[in-house]
Amino acid sequence: MATFVPPNVRRVLSPHLPLGDHREAPFYGRDILSVSQFSRNDLEYIFGVAKEMRAMVERVGTFDLLKGKILANLFYEPSTRTSSSFLSAMERLGGSVIPINEVTYSSVAKGESLPDTIRTLECYADVIVLRHPEVGSSALAAKYARKPIINAGDGTGEHPTQALLDLFTILEELGRVDGLTVTMLGDLKYGRTVHSLSRLLSLFVVRLNYVSPEILRMPPALVEELAGKGVSQKEFISLEPVLAETDVLYVTRVQKERFENLEDYEKVKGVFVITPETLEKAKDEMVVMHPLPRVGEISMEVDEDPRAAYFRQMECGLYVRMALLAMVLGKA
Amino acid sequence: MATFVPPNVRRVLSPHLPLGDHREAPFYGRDILSVSQFSRNDLEYIFGVAKEMRAMVERVGTFDLLKGKILANLFYEPSTRTSSSFLSAMERLGGSVIPINEVTYSSVAKGESLPDTIRTLECYADVIVLRHPEVGSSALAAKYARKPIINAGDGTGEHPTQALLDLFTILEELGRVDGLTVTMLGDLKYGRTVHSLSRLLSLFVVRLNYVSPEILRMPPALVEELAGKGVSQKEFISLEPVLAETDVLYVTRVQKERFENLEDYEKVKGVFVITPETLEKAKDEMVVMHPLPRVGEISMEVDEDPRAAYFRQMECGLYVRMALLAMVLGKA
Amino acid sequence: MATFVPPNVRRVLSPHLPLGDHREAPFYGRDILSVSQFSRNDLEYIFGVAKEMRAMVERVGTFDLLKGKILANLFYEPSTRTSSSFLSAMERLGGSVIPINEVTYSSVAKGESLPDTIRTLECYADVIVLRHPEVGSSALAAKYARKPIINAGDGTGEHPTQALLDLFTILEELGRVDGLTVTMLGDLKYGRTVHSLSRLLSLFVVRLNYVSPEILRMPPALVEELAGKGVSQKEFISLEPVLAETDVLYVTRVQKERFENLEDYEKVKGVFVITPETLEKAKDEMVVMHPLPRVGEISMEVDEDPRAAYFRQMECGLYVRMALLAMVLGKA
Numbered sequence: 004m005a006t007f008v009p010p011n012v013r014r015v016l017s018p019h020l021p022l023g024d025h026r027e028a029p030f031y032g033r034d035i036l037s038v039s040q041f042s043r044n045d046l047e048y049i050f051g052v053a054k055e056m057r058a059m060v061e062r063v064g065t066f067d068l069l070k071g072k073i074l075a076n077l078f079y080e081p082s083t084r085t086s087s088s089f090l091s092a093m094e095r096l097g098g099s100v101i102p103i104n105e106v107t108y109s110s111v112a113k114g115e116s117l118p119d120t121i122r123t124l125e126c127y128a129d130v131i132v133l134r135h136p137e138v139g140s141s142a143l144a145a146k147y148a149r150k151p152i153i154n155a156g157d158g159t160g161e162h163p164t165q166a167l168l169d170l171f172t173i174l175e176e177l178g179r180v181d182g183l184t185v186t187m188l189g190d191l192k193y194g195r196t197v198h199s200l201s202r203l204l205s206l207f208v209v210r211l212n213y214v215s216p217e218i219l220r221m222p223p224a225l226v227e228e229l230a231g232k233g234v235s236q237k238e239f240i241s242l243e244p245v246l247a248e249t250d251v252l253y254v255t256r257v258q259k260e261r262f263e264n265l266e267d268y269e270k271v272k273g274v275f276v277i278t279p280e281t282l283e284k285a286k287d288e289m290v291v292m293h294p295l296p297r298v299g300e301i302s303m304e305v306d307e308d309p310r311a312a313y314f315r316q317m318e319c320g321l322y323v324r325m326a327l328l329a330m331v332l333g334k335a
Numbered sequence: 336m337a338t339f340v341p342p343n344v345r346r347v348l349s350p351h352l353p354l355g356d357h358r359e360a361p362f363y364g365r366d367i368l369s370v371s372q373f374s375r376n377d378l379e380y381i382f383g384v385a386k387e388m389r390a391m392v393e394r395v396g397t398f399d400l401l402k403g404k405i406l407a408n409l410f411y412e413p414s415t416r417t418s419s420s421f422l423s424a425m426e427r428l429g430g431s432v433i434p435i436n437e438v439t440y441s442s443v444a445k446g447e448s449l450p451d452t453i454r455t456l457e458c459y460a461d462v463i464v465l466r467h468p469e470v471g472s473s474a475l476a477a478k479y480a481r482k483p484i485i486n487a488g489d490g491t492g493e494h495p496t497q498a499l500l501d502l503f504t505i506l507e508e509l510g511r512v513d514g515l516t517v518t519m520l521g522d523l524k525y526g527r528t529v530h531s532l533s534r535l536l537s538l539f540v541v542r543l544n545y546v547s548p549e550i551l552r553m554p555p556a557l558v559e560e561l562a563g564k565g566v567s568q569k570e571f572i573s574l575e576p577v578l579a580e581t582d583v584l585y586v587t588r589v590q591k592e593r594f595e596n597l598e599d600y601e602k603v604k605g606v607f608v609i610t611p612e613t614l615e616k617a618k619d620e621m622v623v624m625h626p627l628p629r630v631g632e633i634s635m636e637v638d639e640d641p642r643a644a645y646f647r648q649m650e651c652g653l654y655v656r657m658a659l660l661a662m663v664l665g666k667a
Numbered sequence: 668m669a670t671f672v673p674p675n676v677r678r679v680l681s682p683h684l685p686l687g688d689h690r691e692a693p694f695y696g697r698d699i700l701s702v703s704q705f706s707r708n709d710l711e712y713i714f715g716v717a718k719e720m721r722a723m724v725e726r727v728g729t730f731d732l733l734k735g736k737i738l739a740n741l742f743y744e745p746s747t748r749t750s751s752s753f754l755s756a757m758e759r760l761g762g763s764v765i766p767i768n769e770v771t772y773s774s775v776a777k778g779e780s781l782p783d784t785i786r787t788l789e790c791y792a793d794v795i796v797l798r799h800p801e802v803g804s805s806a807l808a809a810k811y812a813r814k815p816i817i818n819a820g821d822g823t824g825e826h827p828t829q830a831l832l833d834l835f836t837i838l839e840e841l842g843r844v845d846g847l848t849v850t851m852l853g854d855l856k857y858g859r860t861v862h863s864l865s866r867l868l869s870l871f872v873v874r875l876n877y878v879s880p881e882i883l884r885m886p887p888a889l890v891e892e893l894a895g896k897g898v899s900q901k902e903f904i905s906l907e908p909v910l911a912e913t914d915v916l917y918v919t920r921v922q923k924e925r926f927e928n929l930e931d932y933e934k935v936k937g938v939f940v941i942t943p944e945t946l947e948k949a950k951d952e953m954v955v956m957h958p959l960p961r962v963g964e965i966s967m968e969v970d971e972d973p974r975a976a977y978f979r980q981m982e983c984g985l986y987v988r989m990a991l992l993a994m995v996l997g998k999a
Contacts, residue, residue: 028525044957063403064403064404064461065402065403065404065405065431066403071529071727071728071729071730071759072728072729073729073755073759074714075751081437083452087407087433087435087455087456087459088458088459090459091405091433091460092431093457094405094433095403095405097757100757101754101758102434102766103747103750103751104768115959115960115961115962116967117709118961118967119959119961120747120960121960122978123751123762123981124751126752126978126981126982126985127751127752127754127755127981127985128726128755155353286756294450295447295455296446296447296451296452297447297451298446298447299446299902303448303450314454314455314458317454317455317458317459318458320458321458331693336908394792395735396735396736397734397735397736397737397763398735416783416787418763419739419787419788419791420790420791421789422765422791423737423765423792426737426763427735427737427763434766436768531753605753625719627779627783627787628779628783628784629783635780635782646786646787646790649786649787649791650788650790652790653790653791
């Protein structure tokens with residue numbers, strides 16, 4: 004939030020408010036930067052709004068809640084999935100979008116700072132969604148912006164809306180979060196989605212299993228942080244011992260680009276592949292999730308299994324992002 | 336069309352229907368993949384709707400027939416013309432668009448399959464327009480999609496909406512199709528537009544002349560296919576013998592990139608150039624068409640001739656695409 | 668304006684009108700190509716509409732003045748700032764946008780001429796905003812177009828909407844233009860913004876100071892042109908002698924790419940940097956402006972000074988562009 008407001012600027016739209024200032028409209032004017040900003044009550048509120056969004060979309064497709072509002076969808080890194088999801092969320096709420104995908108070719112290439120770009124865009128838009136390769140970029144943007152910033156991924160940092168949609172999917176699929184056993188599989192060292200999701204899950208009573216190759220284990224610091232919050236955690240090198248008790252199997256992609264040498268990658272890729280045979284030993288009432296895109300770590304035959312929830316997970320992303328946009332613009 | 340529907344997915348929008356299932360709303364929920372899917376009755380229906388679209392655009396510019404609907408405009412290859420045309424069509428119908436032009440830099444670059452990309456996008460959109468460099472990509476997309484797919488060009492395969500707008504232009508310009516002599520000029524070997532258009536024309540009583548250099552003749556298999564449908568066809572190496580009898584002169588670009596060696600290209604480029612002098616020997620009541628872009632094969636002086644229909648052809652594209660979008664979304 | 672209109676084209680939207688033809692709706696159907704097309708009366712009219720736009724945006728955010736109209740935002744060169752500004756302007760007026768940013772990869776790469784691209788796009792849009800690297804491209808486009816063209820920068824040529832927003836900002840910040848002392852600082856040789864702004868200022872009674880390094884002086888031909896209009900002009904090599912009398916300090920970026928050798932650039936970069944200390948000697952009632960992006964020529968500490976008007980200047984751009992779009996479409 005900017006500390007300085009030029010005296011002769013007349014404010015057009017909602018001012019930034021300090022956290023928790025508006026009891027009637029929680030999140031109005033606030034930034035969405037990190038999963039650590041949410042309490043359990045916040046999550047219940049967000050998911051309540053997301054459920055309403057789902058109901059409205061199913062009934063009427065689109066409605067005019069944010070008619071007249073403009074979203075600047077500012078992506079310094081390409082991400083078709085996330086940018087399309089925010090774009091659709093804004094359009095289904097009747098708002099408009101300034102899509103900025105080619106930002107690296109533009110002002111930025113001329114050396115403009117992120118704060119300047121943000122302060123320019125907020126002249127044109129009412130809310131800014133930001134994807135940026137550097138950790139902390141969203142917090143930097145929010146420091147200078149008068150309009151709300153939604154972090155859509157800042158490098159290896161945070162991607163809070165992904166974690167929110169993951170948790171909302173669990174709730175929609177299984178009806179509850181407390182009491183569940185969540186097994187995270189694959190690249191647990193570099194995957195920011197599993198880090199953020201595990202932090203959100205720590206607000207609930209869950210058991211977490213981490214299944215990964217030795218070199219891709221969950222960061223010890225994070226394990227310790229979660230232990231400090233009383234989360235029950237166990238680590239494994241294969242899925243077999245925990246599959247039968249698993250309610251949510253959260254699969255992540257082993258990204259080649261994360262590895263320093265190709266040999267390490269070749270060793271682990273393909274070891275953690277989910278097939279219909281894998282799921283034979285799983286519960287009937289469980290779900291397989293994945294942040295997508297996948298590249299072979301879940302075989303396409305699994306898609307036809309009712310427990311394969313990853314495309315429904317994408318849809319949940321739409322409702323959660325609709326909820327967040329409506330909330331920060333004071334319309335939820 | 337997907338064979339599997341997860342039991343706990345609540346359907347938001349129109350389900351895919353088998354061909355011809357909805358007599359009250361033909362094409363509702365259907366894919367537009369190939370010219371071979373259309374009967375003469377279908378064409379009459381489509382062109383009737385396109386005429387209504389033209390009348391509405393002329394009267395009010397834009398209207399809210401598809402308000403609340405979202406089009407994902409997914410272009411793996413750039414095509415300003417086609418993507419702008421679909422975008423405008425959707426916006427003139429009051430709908431919204433998710434424009435995706437930089438797809439090669441994104442999820443796809445990470446190795447995601449086309450079916451996964453499609454199944455993600457259909458979480459956010461109501462209809463998907465797909466341009467893709469590989470033959471059969473639209474059919475593959477349609478196999479997995481629950482929402483309608485419109486093929487906007489799949490490599491050297493099909494570009495059905497181009498053929499439909501070509502035929503609609505002939506109808507709008509000359510008032511009929513039966514009885515016409517259509518002369519196709521230029522690259523008849525590699526040009527998918529002439530292949531698709533000739534197939535559509537085979538549903539009518541027309542005479543086709545093919546004028547091309549020897550190495551760019553119409554594919555013999557296609558000539559045979561059309562002959563089997565009773566189409567009268569003749570081949571020439573110059574325009575002169577057939578110009579006077581021609582009602583529609585369909586000019587195509589000789590694309591450098593189609594040639595395996597540059598010498599072959601240099602031999603033919605420039606031989607088939609249309610100038611005002613060329614048209615002196617043509618009928619008063621005829622039209623010159625071109626799918627555009629042109630690079631010299633029709634000189635700019637021809638643009639002022641009332642018979643030059645290629646820019647009006649572009650406009651017809653708008654009305655045909657509006658018709659198709661409205662139809663597959665059940666609103667025509 | 669095209670000289671030829673095909674007889675069987677039914678006109679959908681407003682025809683191009685000769686300059687000054689519509690006294691009730693000035694600028695209706697006209698192109699915005701150059702600052703030299705505006706009289707002082709024109710400017711007063713434009714700024715009056717821009718003020719109304721500001722009032723409406725502040726009151727309701729967005730309104731439906733241009734509902735049903737489509738803007739083709741055609742950028743051959745990337746410019747996040749300018750393209751976002753036009754996009755937001757059109758959306759705040761309830762209109763739709765066809766954003767075309769990747770044009771170099773597309774038809775144009777296949778060799779299509781600018782007139783053909785324009786004549787294609789005007790089949791889909793009601794007004795075209797054009798950014799193009801070549802001087803005179805907008806005039807060329809306007810020659811062939813039936814729909815209004817707005818020049819958003821043609822190489823080292825003109826960028827009239829930037830000059831209009833600069834002048835509107837002065838008016839909004841200081842309440843008048845006549846009688847002011849305007850000091851232009853930095854790269855006065857290559858910067859088209861200072862050239863265009865000084866031409867617009869010549870319609871008012873102002874004093875102009877030019878402060879630049881020797882090799883970046885205001886072009887003598889322009890100085891002579893303005894002298895011929897009775898403008899009082901003075902040149903300096905440092906800001907010090909004129910700062911105290913300055914009402915408007917217009918700072919421009921010294922662009923590395925303008926220099927033929929790097930040594931010349933290194934000599935001047937950093938010499939003309941504005942800091943809080945610089946402004947200690949300036950009036951209380953003055954403004955610092957900058958077309959942005961900046962790369963260090965105004966330090967970020969200056970942003971908190973109420974006289975720093977450059978972000979408010981960006982906002983003024985929105986209102987001016989809303990005004991121009993509404994005017995050329997006959998709705999102002």
